[in-house]
Amino acid sequence: MDRSEVAERLESVLVTELGLDEDKIQEEAHFEEDLDVDSLGVVELLMALEDEFDVKIPDEEAESIMTVGQAIDLVHKKLGG
Amino acid sequence: MAADRRRVVVTGMGAVTPLGLDVESTWSSLLGGESGVAKITLFDASDHKTKIAAEIADWDTGRYFDVKEARRLDRFSEFFLVAARQAMEQAGIDYTGDEEAAARAGVMLGTGFGGMRSFLDEIYTLSDRGPDRVSPTGVPRIIPNMAAGILSIEANLTGPVSCVVTACSASANAIGDAAEIIRRGAADAMVAGGAEATINEYAIASFAQARALSTNNHDPRGASRPFDAERDGFVMGEGGAALVLESLEHAEGRGAEIIAEITGYGMSADAYHITLPRPGGAGAARAMTAALSDAGLEPDQIDYINAHGTSTPANDPTESAAIKIALGEAVAAETPVSSTKSMTGHLLGGAGALEAVISILALRDQVLPPTINYEVPDPECDLDYVPNEARQASVSHVMTNSFGFGGHNVSLILSRT
Numbered sequence: 001m002d003r004s005e006v007a008e009r010l011e012s013v014l015v016t017e018l019g020l021d022e023d024k025i026q027e028e029a030h031f032e033e034d035l036d037v038d039s040l041g042v043v044e045l046l047m048a049l050e051d052e053f054d055v056k057i058p059d060e061e062a063e064s065i066m067t068v069g070q071a072i073d074l075v076h077k078k079l080g081g
Numbered sequence: 082m083a084a085d086r087r088r089v090v091v092t093g094m095g096a097v098t099p100l101g102l103d104v105e106s107t108w109s110s111l112l113g114g115e116s117g118v119a120k121i122t123l124f125d126a127s128d129h130k131t132k133i134a135a136e137i138a139d140w141d142t143g144r145y146f147d148v149k150e151a152r153r154l155d156r157f158s159e160f161f162l163v164a165a166r167q168a169m170e171q172a173g174i175d176y177t178g179d180e181e182a183a184a185r186a187g188v189m190l191g192t193g194f195g196g197m198r199s200f201l202d203e204i205y206t207l208s209d210r211g212p213d214r215v216s217p218t219g220v221p222r223i224i225p226n227m228a229a230g231i232l233s234i235e236a237n238l239t240g241p242v243s244c245v246v247t248a249c250s251a252s253a254n255a256i257g258d259a260a261e262i263i264r265r266g267a268a269d270a271m272v273a274g275g276a277e278a279t280i281n282e283y284a285i286a287s288f289a290q291a292r293a294l295s296t297n298n299h300d301p302r303g304a305s306r307p308f309d310a311e312r313d314g315f316v317m318g319e320g321g322a323a324l325v326l327e328s329l330e331h332a333e334g335r336g337a338e339i340i341a342e343i344t345g346y347g348m349s350a351d352a353y354h355i356t357l358p359r360p361g362g363a364g365a366a367r368a369m370t371a372a373l374s375d376a377g378l379e380p381d382q383i384d385y386i387n388a389h390g391t392s393t394p395a396n397d398p399t400e401s402a403a404i405k406i407a408l409g410e411a412v413a414a415e416t417p418v419s420s421t422k423s424m425t426g427h428l429l430g431g432a433g434a435l436e437a438v439i440s441i442l443a444l445r446d447q448v449l450p451p452t453i454n455y456e457v458p459d460p461e462c463d464l465d466y467v468p469n470e471a472r473q474a475s476v477s478h479v480m481t482n483s484f485g486f487g488g489h490n491v492s493l494i495l496s497r498t
Contacts, residue, residue, distance in 0.1 A: 016148070017148075018148070018149065018152070019147055019148025019149030019150075019151075019152065020149070040217045040218055040221075043217040044152070044216065044217060044218065047214070047216070047217075
């Protein structure tokens with residue numbers, strides 16, 4: 001899967017499943033600071049991505065995910081991109 | 082009634098019920114004798130002994146909550162929050178940006194179970210997919226107090242916020258306890274009420290195994306028949322209701338329209354059995370007597386009783402006997418008693434609050450809602466049950482009863498001001 005497809009699907013999960021503000025979603029957007037995602041929301045987000053892309057994101061990797069772009073990169077890498 | 086006690090009045094009401102998504106539509110359905118009972122659609126009940134309930138069939142979460150909010154709400158919390166918003170809107174109270182007033186306002190919630198749908202779904206996930214797939218928002222959706230917590234966050238209510246869990250008397254307790262908080266000066270305003278949303282495969286199965294539910298599946302509208310000789314159990318309902326309570330001074334000080342007064346609150350315990358009422362009704366009678374004493378009223382001043390009236394074989398004759406003990410035989414014979422559960426089904430922990438709303442509407446409009454499906458008299462239930470048709474009446478004081486598994490008995494008295 002190429003990176004742009006990952007980005008599209010990931011952003012769709014953020015909006016439709018997690019209810020994040022579509023207008024504020026961009027690669028540099030910080031989940032907690034810009035997108036109003038709290039600590040519980042971060043866990044929900046990672047679980048939603050695991051389900052959507054059928055990947056495992058261990059806690060130590062999850063801790064480094066702060067922005068939308070970082071999440072896209074991690075998923076893209078896990079899918080062999 | 083102690084002369085120096087702060088008086089507690091009602092200034093707002095809200096309800097979402099199987100008969101309507103607000104107070105007025107619910108009330109007009111009740112006066113029209115309509116039943117909210119139908120085939121269960123919330124889960125596949127084909128293997129269940131009981132296949133009927135009073136669902137809120139057209140509930141649309143998206144009408145009231147965005148996706149992000151809805152992910153953190155069980156259905157019972159949605160019902161309570163919507164009812165509370167309606168009540169606060171009618172009362173015209175808004176504490177956002179007024180921290181001093183907000184600290185004098187709180188929430189008292191009653192529910193039997195809390196987020197049971199969420200609990201079941203999380204257990205299925207744990208069982209099917211393992212611990213790493215359990216949701217981080219599972220516990221906050223499940224715990225019974227959460228609807229009160231979320232309302233406090235949403236409406237900035239920073240005074241006393243708590244939750245009562247006494248089965249089917251929970252939200253009657255919540256209203257009484259909120260009134261007590263205002264009486265002793267710990268708050269000026271309280272949103273008090275309750276909600277339940279347990280029309281699910283587990284609760285229906287367990288109540289059915291306890292032989293508490295009607296199995297009159299071929300006649301849903303006729304299934305809830307309180308005080309009728311052919312009753313065979315209660316019909317589960319769902320929904321929520323809320324009141325805004327204030328001290329009289331607080332309500333008058335801000336020029337609020339006063340709808341009714343909470344004048345009496347009594348409770349007792351049967352100390353007898355986990356699910357059955359104490360035969361003879363002495364336990365329930367003590368709650369009614371305590372409420373009369375609290376209100377400073379004589380039995381003949383009660384113009385109408387909104388009964389617990391579940392339509393179970395055990396409750397209805399016991400409650401009738403209890404009313405006769407508390408009021409005396411002669412007065413009881415002259416006092417109209419109806420069970421609106423014949424139409425709404427039994428909202429369990431939400432029932433007391435809904436029936437407080439209904440009692441207030443009876444005071445407001447001087448009309449008594451009927452007990453529908455009353456066809457075959459039971460010699461053990463020999464009071465005036467306002468059968469099948471609403472009735473005009475002069476109503477100054479109403480008593481409403483709520484009894485819960487565990488032997489909890491609660492009576493509230495609401496009065497015209």
